Amino acid sequence: MVHHGDRDIAALKTEFWVDGKLRSEVPxxxxxxxxxxxxLTLPGLPPGWHDLEFRIHPSDTLRGxxxxxxxxxxSDPIPVLLVEGRPRGRSFEAQTFFAAAALDPAFxxxxxxxxxxxxxxxxxxxxxxxLIPAAGKRAPEVVLLPGVRSLPADARPALTSFARAGGGIxxxxxxxxxxxxxxxxxxxxxx
Numbered sequence: 277m278v279h280h281g282d283r284d285i286a287a288l289k290t291e292f293w294v295d296g297k298l299r300s301e302v303p304x305x306x307x308x309x310x311x312x313x314x315x316l317t318l319p320g321l322p323p324g325w326h327d328l329e330f331r332i333h334p335s336d337t338l339r340g341x342x343x344x345x346x347x348x349x350x351s352d353p354i355p356v357l358l359v360e361g362r363p364r365g366r367s368f369e370a371q372t373f374f375a376a377a378a379l380d381p382a383f384x385x386x387x388x389x390x391x392x393x394x395x396x397x398x399x400x401x402x403x404x405x406x407l408i409p410a411a412g413k414r415a416p417e418v419v420l421l422p423g424v425r426s427l428p429a430d431a432r433p434a435l436t437s438f439a440r441a442g443g444g445i446x447x448x449x450x451x452x453x454x455x456x457x458x459x460x461x462x463x464x465x466x467x
Contacts, residue, residue: 423450
């Protein structure tokens with residue numbers, strides 16, 4: 277905010293409105309010709325379009341610059357399927373821990389799901405059925421597949437169909453993956 281007036285303002289009230297509801301009020305004082313920043317916190321919003329408004333009070337003779345409006349789109353989170361080949365009692369020992377923490381640092385806690393990704397974990401045995409959308413759930417758009425020892429027979433064609441339909445697969449290899457197992461499990465996915 278910049279104050280172009282010739283008098284100091286001791287008590288300027290700022291308001292931040294989201295979807296017609298007042299979310300915060302911050303008092304500000306400004307010297308003549310001075311400027312300041314007002315920190316605004318955007319609450320977690322559901323997917324869809326949202327109206328934002330910033331207001332100042334008291335207003336001056338030029339009321340047209342006392343409010344600012346913005347419309348923002350909060351996208352649906354991208355559903356990501358994490359295939360966990362060796363689940364552990366402690367979350368940081370899981371194969372998918374670091375990828376999950378990068379996509380949603382709060383994954384596995386009560387604060388999970390406020391980012392741009394909706395993470396779900398499945399064992400390799402449940403991979404084929406997890407690629408089929410369940411009632412009330414969106415099908416995954418991305419499968420994160422760490423180096424699992426081998427894939428179940430039904431998972432191979434399911435992954436191939438998923439990729440051919442436009443699904444993304446992030447594939448990792450490691451000590452658990454043998455060359456023969458890699459070639460047989462991923463023959464339909466790789467050149």
